[in-house]
Amino acid sequence: MPELPRHLWYLITSLGGAGVTLPLAIAIALWLALGYTWRMALGWLVLLGAAIGVVTVTKLAFLGWGVGVRELDFTGLSGHAALSTAVYPVALFVMLLPARPKVRAVGVALGLATGIAVGLSRVVVEAHSPSEAITGCFVGAVTALMFVRWAWDAEPGRLSATPVTVSLLTLMVALHGVRLPTQRWVTHIALKVSGHERPYIRARWKAGLYDQPNAVPLSRKQNAASAPPVSDERDV
Template identity: 80%
Template sequence: MHDLPTHLWYSITSFGGAGLTLPLAIAIALWLALGYTWRMAAAWLVLLGAAIGVVTLTKLAFLGWGVGVRELDFTGLSGHAALSTAVYPVALFLLLLPARPAFRLGGVALGLVVGITVSFSRVVIDAHSPSEAITGCIVGAVTALMFVRWSWDAAPGRLSTVPVAVSLMMLTVGLHGVHLPTQRWVTHIALKVSGHERPFIRARWKASHNNRANAAPLSQTQNTLSAPVLPNERTERNV
């Protein structure tokens, strides 16, 4: 599986982008409100908002203050992993809500497989470390499973499966590959809140650990942490 062409891995990772998953999440909320209850729609948005908040806070902590775990190469949860493992299981659950429990359970499992595949792709294309992809995947999966558990016994709604399926499929096809500059937005917020002129960068952040081990002066370490990104450095990638 790891030997798939690079362009295919980039295509897979695009299924976790905010430009696709956020519109899908909003569409899910609208269908829940129209076909079931506004409480279900609100619960879904609150849970997803909490997951996005956790992802954002970890990224702000690193970009603004250098808070991370060097031993795990962790600089913040993967947003692609969290969003994909949250949205796709719930989308399939919504489609299969009128069906028998076994089909609903199968749909949720398939959605989780999609999210896990997207999470794995983030590691393959060197966009995130394994720890970041795994933790993002866990947060997204917990979000989806909490909503599914809460909504499992929902009364049959007024929705026909066909329009829901068509609308979600059209969004998926139409918005696949659409990019939102989420990392730029988070970086801008981190700098505003922290008061720093430059964000912390993974490579220099890891290198600073070696500098301290070699008893480098504090001023030198600080300069290393806040130095600008060089063109040939791997930067922290999209949410």
């Protein structure tokens, strides 16, 4: 791993939080709708929503039913990695729409590099395993590149670079470090859907404790007096 102070890794990882990336994604959609068409804006949101859906399903599967790949320490895609590799390339692409194609391509590459840095930071701060960060980056990158390919030939003069750049950078700086309780939300949904009182926890799952008889979390009907849900405290 690159030798960086730990606080810098936390600054990088914060770039991928939903509190930053989701408002950026909405701002991108608004600029696309203003400068181009609602169809383009909706296309971007649908693609991003699909990526978020994939991340959420993998997390629900583990938290609710213990579905994962133990050999790879995989319990669900990293949401930080997926969101950052999806949003930042598209943000830079929209900022650079008036520029030459080569400049736009460089911007998209820098956005992907930012997302990969966030994915790496999730491993360094021990929030995710390498397999979770890599798959998150892959899903996010595919999302971004699909949109960029679709919108590549958009008429460049429809948006002015200055207001787009200023607004998106202002959002990113103002919201950096803002956290949304996404893991708590996903855990709550997983318990509601699965009917279990407690979510699956990585350490117990890796140790094979859920493979033992009666180790699987009990349903509410079977364990009404059990302790409140315990989270593994890993952010989406």
